[in-house]
Amino acid sequence: MATLNDYQVNTLGEGKFVDNLILNNGETATFLYVDDWSRPVYKLKSGTKVCCVNCDGTYLHTISAGSGEPDSPIRDEYQPTNKTSIVEELPSTQDFTFDYMFLDRLRCDLEYYFGFGNRNDKVLHYLDVHNHIAEMKNRLDAFPKDKRPEWLTEDDISNYESRLTA
Template identity: 40%
Template sequence: MKSSTEQTNENGRLTVEELVNRDKTFRYMLLSRLQSDCDYYLHYGGRHPKVLWAGDETRQIEFMTKLHESFGAGEKPEWLTMEQIRHYAAEMLGADS
């Protein structure tokens, strides 16, 4: 039986562990895609989870967090900070930012 962090999303996509072990370019591109999905979800997507890559708000934020954490200190994307991810969480989940 898989642990919660090993489960694929409902679309059968890769697990968190598989994603963070992919090459750096892939992780940057996917993180950018996840961010774009969040922006669409919040502004034009009617806040419907089907527009999110992960298919669920909580998993979307989890994937973004784990991907961001997978980069070393000098590799973190300048275009997306953990503070911004926390802001997405607050907007999408009502979590504290």
């Protein structure tokens, strides 16, 4: 099990770690580092470097020699045997930074929708105001009670809903 350096902790989050992968052909892909785009990079037995394009060790691509960008998916025999994430969450920590940012983005979309957006669904991330509000409720409910944002409550979302009929 590889421990992350400071850069990788900043990229993946504190309390996370990355492990080597067992491939369908029985070989081991050895974890090397996390690249600038937060993708774990591995080395195959042949020496070929591969990266996980979905950042969790479940689908590998070759890396182009020049740019270091993902090139093409590798054959199934070189894909990981377990399709579960290799980026594990330790029980003691969980970072909600992305969740806060995304929920605020959804809130901002609604503010614009009711203002300068002229109630046009195309300005919403979910392209439908009812789905958008439902997703906001789901995301707010996903927070533990002690980690919920103070700047958006269930009442605030209900107020957005009531503005639909106004």
